[in-house]
Amino acid sequence: MTLLLALPLLTVTDANAHGRRHGCDVDDLLEDYLDLFNDRATDWTHVLDEDYTVESPYGTYDLAGWQALTGGAWTAMPDVQWSLVRAVESGDKVALEYSFAGTFQADFLGIPANGASIVGRGMEMHQIDRSACRIVQTWNYSDAYGFFAQLQ
Amino acid sequence: MIAGGCTVEYPSPMAPRRSPTLRLATGTVDLVRQRFQRTDGAAVPLTAREARLLEHLADHVGQDVDRDALLVQVWGHRSVSLSRAVDTTVARLRRKIEQEPTSPRLLLTVHGHGYRLVPDDASAVAPVQGPPPRPPLRLPRGHHGRCIPPRHAMNDPTTEARGLALAYLSVLNERRIDAFADVLGDDLVSHLRVGDIVGLPAFVAVMEMCYDAFPGVIWEVDELIVTHDRAVIRYHFDAVQRGAFLGIPASHRMAHLEGVEVLHVRDGKVREIWNYADIMGLAAQLGAERPLALQM
Secondary structure (H helix, E strand, O other), X not given: OHHHHOOOOEEEOOOHHHHHHOOXXXXXXXXXXXXXXXXXXXXXXXXXXXXXEEEEOXXXXXXXXXXXXXXXXXXXXXXXXXXXXXXXXXXXXXXXXXXXXXXXXXXXXOEOXXXXXXXXXXXXXXXXXXOOOEEEEEEEEEXXXXXXXXXX | OEEOOOXXXXXXXXXXXXXXXXXXXXXXXXXXXXEEEEOOOOEEEOOHHHHHHHHHHHHOOOOOEEHHHHHHHOOOOOOOOXXXXXXXXXXXXXXXXXXXXXXOOOEEEEOOOEEEEOOOOOOOOEEOOOOOOOOOEEOOEOHHHOEOOOHHHHOOHHHHHHHHHHHHHHHHHOOOHHHHHHHEEEEEEEEEOOEXXXXXXXXXXXHHHHHHHOOOOOOEEEEEEEOOOEEEEEEEEEEEOOOOEOOXXXXXXXXXXXXXXXXXXXXXXXXXXXXXXXXXXXXXXXXXXXXXXHHO
């Protein structure tokens, strides 16, 4: 992923060798994960388990529900891009800190667009099924606090 | 967690309250390691939520368990919601523990109600001997009787990071402000969603504000992962707000907060913290008229 590779990644990879032995390169999986968002992918099942669930400040979602919410963000910020800030990996868990930047061009969750440049950060913890090399569950802690402040 | 001044028990918030192992007809569930050992020898990892769900159903084996009750008891939801989390997790569990996931014999659907864990035979769900508990991490006393990380831990960066993370949680939960300097550097920088806190004295001031606002607060660990120089803590707390918090006057309401922290460890101390927590959700629970973010 061009954008991601261009960034100064700070990735702690002490368990990566373990992952490769089992045929699941977590670095690649995380790149694919961010590509889902940055490339506006429609099929997410090569990265996320079909019974994937995510718990977030906005609620608990299954795969389809999370895709729908993300689609709303894509509409509101057509130019939004997500970037990896740092990842910490151990065993079947990966903590991923990310940032995003975009322009608020269409209404989002009832808030009218204001054309502002939006930047934000968040952190997720992922549970990985290494045998399938899929993310099966995510706990998302996006900075909704800072995000909504910028939408006003 | 620091008992007798210098002993840290490994926190095990995900550890079951009952026997740590369940025996099913198709294999054995290790609730501590979150792993299902199939009778055919295959080891299948479970998510923390799957293990928690199984534990809860095993506590009510043979009984119908309401879906909404599962959302409250296992997912921590504070009210009934339309979440499909239970159904998707059950579907995933069935693929792991059932011989025929489409024709489940262990984890049954109670239509219009919820789920029931049914043993295949009399011994299908039986507590068996679990692994011995992990020994406590003992912290020797340093100057002024304070606890310091063990020297052997210094030889293993990952152990050191884990020990510091546990000590950090201990001093926070026990309100041992006098011991903060044992685990936190004077040059600590803590990145919170409401701004950066620079220096240990400023961090202490923030914590004192938290203690005043939530006198009963205990940070419970949902997940702890460590590497050689970082520890990531996924946590939650449930506490009643008794004092002002971020401009919100005392509401005397119970609040639930979840978050995650990354600790950067260097030279035997926590030097930097990145915290992400659902502050806006917390503000809403405390009755803020508008989301806290909008008040800035």
